[in-house]
Amino acid sequence: MANSFPFESIYSIQGVLLAPFVAVGLALFLLGFYILLFGLVVYFLCVRHTGAKRKLHLWWMTTLFVLSLSSALMDMGLEIHTSALGFQTATTQDLDPLLDWVTINLSNIVLNFLPCILYALASCIADMILPYRLFVLWDSVRPIIFIVAMLVLFLTNAVGFVGGVTYAVGCFPNQPLSVFIKGADIITGYFIANAINTFLLTFIIAGRIWWLSREPRRLMGREVDRRYNRIIAMVVESGLLYSASVVVHVSTRQSLSTLGFPLNLSGLVYLMVGIAPTLIILRTSLGLTESAIPDSRMISTLRFGEPPAATEAGQSSDLRTVGFQQGPLGGSDDLEAHKVERSEMSTP
Template identity: 30%
Template sequence: MPTSHLLQYFPLVIDTFVYGIYCALFVQSVQVLLSRRRAHYRLHLGGLTALFLLSTIHIVAAYAWAFITDNATTAIYELISLRNPPPDLYGPDDPVVVHHLARLLRARYAIANALADAILIWRCYIIWGNSWRAVAFPCIAYMVNIGGVIVAALPLQGPSRRTAVAVCIGTTFFTNVVASSLAAGRIWWISRRVSYVLSRNSRRTYTNLTAILVESGCIYPISIIIVLVLFIVPSTSTISVLISLAPIYHIVGISPTLIIVRVGLGVSTDDVDKTITSVSRGPNDSERTHARRLPISALRFNHAATVELGLETRRRNDLDENELNDSVGTGLVESCSDTTKV
């Protein structure tokens, strides 16, 4: 087999390798969700399972196409292309089943994108205390993306099809970056607001959770940027672009799965030791100032000098090690409006 012909199969090899990594991550995510069984775990389990099944459909269809025709080794990864003129996906002697596989792979990628973005927006919505205002821009981008997918599915030719594909890529990138940044920013803001009642380890926990959301949530957008840069550079060969494009078909599902695994297992940029119940509503400035200025006096009976802080604190010895990890891993940051007496 000539070297050039062997190189044509390299995108499929990379595709298979990334799918193997995805399989391991998916098994871990299922174990985490089933062992914790927190609120909404069934919804997250269903979404992650659907994404994994879509990736499985992709790898099966890719190998089926590769065995049917020699052109499939590269055509598989040019189904969604910005090239002008568009690449030749089918040979003159290819059977009709190849055309059906092409439609299946396009639909699979569109559905996986829509589902992954929906999970990301939903997690951001929950973290922001069920506020639709917080996710307004990601939702608008999501709807535009759906419209672009519908237009791209139509039998269009030339600039119209390329424009629809470009809109889908751009809105997907925008949705992932903005939703991940909003979720991470919310957790960072909460940690800053209640930092005066948190231990050093607890503050570090918030920082690590923020890093998890940013790192895992930006994997997919960064992959898109790499592909676009290689595509724009004139000296880049087509096979190099396809090699960089092959993992994206699975990264779209790996990104939300990786957040579940990293948060559930307590793995981040710095190992998380302790967690606390997150708060989405802290005291205002006047209450905080009054609490800090409250004099410490000897114990007295029947003395009703209390300050309402509007948040719930717990003893460090009673900290629940898994509660916050599960809340962010399943997209939950619960609002606590209980009060404590100082």
């Protein structure tokens, strides 16, 4: 196989040790953080969360955790084993064991294929949260928004599945190299499309929350304004964390000539697809989002001052009721479902 990179660059001691040390080290760090995060979420959902959708949240978080953890562990195992063979190649100058593992070993093909499929499934679970938020936020155009978002996300994940299958087929020794390259290109495009979708949907949701919160912020001052800004920042942060990890991963995949050795950061993306939504649910369980809503006993009714002239003339005064309805989802969804209702009540 022709290669534009010299043997000493990729299969040097530095190349076969530094790349897995960075990739596996970062993945293990995120893995420990994710395990702690997931444990806290399960604890607070079971102990402190009283919302009607607790079981749905637990199912989402548990499924994401299992899929993300499985794909990341398989990817790290593949990275370590391949690096061990690369180290052997660098010390003995014998490419045969590494080539046998990469080209004709069924275990290598399975370990390349399964993490991609598990990641696509985890991405589907995480993506279900975004259309549901859009469904909660838009009353008048709910079906249109929900169908369009689901269609875009379904097509994106379908592309990822096709890319994973093509990549796995290209690993077989009887397949031409073009199939392998095409599969890798499809997976790269899937990563980019997934990052763009998450980024755009997150900012649409944050913008809608800002729009719906204008009235409460105007009526209740700076403190409520700061709290709503924290909620909006939290929603944006969740999308940026995942999108940034995808951008970094794709950049390292495309910059082999600059680095001088292959750096695989797939494990970070596999873990981040579960960490981002789990982080929001944890903050929700800690009451961070609920703190953005003042005590309903204090704001259930707001009676504006009545001019004396209007009272003497028997004119009706306005009683405006500001009610915050809790949405079906916890976390940022609680805020997203809050709506400001006004009722004009005439007093005799």
